[in-house]
Amino acid sequence: xxxxxxxxDITLLDVDAIVNAANTxxxxxxxxxxxxxxAAGPQLRQHCRRLGGCPTGGxxxxxxxxxxxxxxxxxVGPVWRGGDYGEAALLESCYRNSFRLALxxxxxxxxxxxxxxxxxxxxxxxxxRIAVAVMKQHELRFQRIIACCFSSADVDLYRTITR
Ligand code: APR
Numbered sequence: 001x002x003x004x005x006x007x008x009d010i011t012l013l014d015v016d017a018i019v020n021a022a023n024t025x026x027x028x029x030x031x032x033x034x035x036x037x038x039a040a041g042p043q044l045r046q047h048c049r050r051l052g053g054c055p056t057g058g059x060x061x062x063x064x065x066x067x068x069x070x071x072x073x074x075x076v077g078p079v080w081r082g083g084d085y086g087e088a089a090l091l092e093s094c095y096r097n098s099f100r101l102a103l104x105x106x107x108x109x110x111x112x113x114x115x116x117x118x119x120x121x122x123x124x125x126x127x128x129r130i131a132v133a134v135m136k137q138h139e140l141r142f143q144r145i146i147a148c149c150f151s152s153a154d155v156d157l158y159r160t161i162t163r
Contacts, residue, residue, distance in 0.1 A: 003135050003145045005158040010148040011039035016107035017061070017071040018148070019098050021115045024053050024076050026060065032113045032150070041066040048074070057090040059097035061105065071105065073098045077116030080123065091116055091127060095134035102142070109144035114154055124157055132161045 026048040028037040043065045059075040078090035116122035147158045
């Protein structure tokens with residue numbers, strides 16, 4: 001059982017990479033994006049400015065700067081628009097592309113927030129099922145895969161799905 005479900009502020013996790021639920025500008029925002037930029041410090045935004053943004057479903061990797069995590073993988077989740085606009089496929093590609101970048105750097109541990117389920121309005125259970133399905137497909141490739149929840153409701157949801 002390598003998928004860990006925790007309730008924690010993802011900026012505090014001492015792992016190889018934390019994943020950020022970013023927007024296409026990569027220049028910061030609210031929610032977990034805001035927390036990560038605040039904790040990583042101003043160098044993160046300066047670094048991201050040179051990346052030229054990121055499309056929805058895509059992912060980019062940066063150093064963690066002042067974070068305990070060595071790397072940050074920024075991925076842009078889909079905005080929920082009812083489910084008929086390819087949202088599920090885009091959310092799945094967020095997880096797949098994040099894992100791909102982590103594998104390229106041969107990272108051993110990675111933590112994900114519940115991408116798109118905050119400001120972007122993705123229904124929590126549907127998003128968690130997509131997340132866990134991709135995590136399970138990568139279980140053998142990492143020492144630690146962490147679903148970093150911010151609410152106890154999400155912890156319950158992820159624990160039920162990963163059981
Ligand atoms: N640690 C872990 N999870 C967190 C944290 C944190 N410090 N802060 C918020 N979360 C959780 C939220 O509770 C939610 O479950 O992260 C999940 C994703 O919520 P958002 O951060 O709102 O991200 P998202 O729904 O993908 O919307 C992205 O919001 O902040 C802007 O720039 C961002 O435009 C982008 C959009």
